[in-house]
Amino acid sequence: MKSKALKVAAWEFMEKVKSKAFIISLILMPVIIGGMAVLPAFFASKEDTYSIQIGIIDGTEKLIEPLGEKLDSKYRLSHDQPIYFLRNLSVGRSLEEGRAEGARMIASDAIEGYFYIPSFVFDSGKIEYRTKNVGNFKIQERFSRVFEQVITEMKLSSYGLDTALVQELTARVEIKPIKISDKGEESETSFGETFAKSYVGLLMLIFMILTSGQLLVRSMVEEKSNRVIEVLLSSCTPRDIMVGKILGLSGLGVLQMLVYAVLGVALALKTNMNLLQPEYFAFTLVYAILGYVLYAAIFVAAGSPATTEQEAQQITAYISMLMVAPFALIMLVMQNPNSLLVKVLSYIPVLTPSVMVLRVAIQMPPAGEIFATILLLLVSIAIMMWIAGKIFRIAILSYGKRPSLSEIINWVREK
Secondary structure, three states: OOHHHHHHHHHHHHHHHOOHHHHHHHHHHHHHHHHHHHHHHHHHHOOOOOOEEEEEEEOOOOOHHHHHHHHHHHOEOOOOOEOEEEEEOOOOOOHHHHHHHHHHHHHOOOOOEEEEEOOOHHHHOOOEEEEOOOOOHHHHHHHHHHHHHHHHHHHHHHOOOOHHHHHHHOOOOOOOOEEEOOOOOEEEOOHHHHHHHHHHHHHHHHHHHHHHHHHHHHHHHHHHHOOHHHHHHOOOOHHHHHHHHHHHHHHHHHHHHHHHHHHHHHHHHHHOOOOOOHHHHHHHHHHHHHHHHHHHHHHHHHHOOOOOHHHHHHHHHHHHHHHHHHHHHHHHHHHOOOOHHHHHHHOOOOOHHHHHHHHHHHOOOOHHHHHHHHHHHHHHHHHHHHHHHHHHHHHOOOOOOOOOHHHHHHHHHOO
């Protein structure tokens, strides 16, 4: 490595590490990640603080009373008041009148919603729920369980069976997951811990690449607009500048990862979560570094022709779409990390870092796949750096109109 490239890298690193933007992102990122991981679970598990009026249209004329008793016994506020109060919309009304009254009460916020229980519910098992807010899954989930329990008990009674005895005989079974490594070692785990490792690891990788990538593109645009790049070219080659920028910002990314790794270890020790596997941290760091360098080269190739801040933002937005895509794969990888589709996605270079970070967190892939994907990233980085170098050496001094795609392709083809 030429000394000039290292000097550019050191200068880029020191300038960016002292900037307010980097310091703020270093602090805000764990806050954002923690908020995205913890707040949804916190709000979902938050205790109810007020009572809710729910309408019932009971076509069977049998379920509303036992339903109310079950709800009162299971769901109560901290001061022992029932959470759900049922309003019988069937009394003295036809079905159409009951529905009209329910719609009127929903519109006036007199009730949260109403359930329509058809007379054939014992055969079909289907109940309708009408409300303004269909996103309130807590009401639907709770009522679904209670409806199921009440209907089951009434069916058992119709066959002359003791419902209490049946409940005792059909006791709920709790499964405790224990993870076994390739070496046969056992460790207690849970879906939450596995999801946390994969989710947080992927989120850190994406945030690191996006924040550093945006800094890289903005740095090039600023230096072009201020003509600083012309001064740099008087003492360095375009390749020295490009490599130096990538290495300097790679150092920022590694620093971020180390800081967050220390925070992760501290959090794991504090919460007794099983997150301290050395191989997990090691391979996550390897894929994060290689992924960053690959995307840094992509940012250079795509961002160096940009001449305005607006163009730079558009470019980073397009590349960001590639980085956000793996979020859609989390559940797919968790359910079957060794499926053919997941393995194919592992060998698409722009997805390799993200998919492999997920797989390492969930179930360590075979050594052959780890070696092959790391080799693939190294080859992809070499090719992308070569392409980025071709574009960078010409685009860094281009001003005015943004070059077309055909012109950029010609730059790459030139010897």
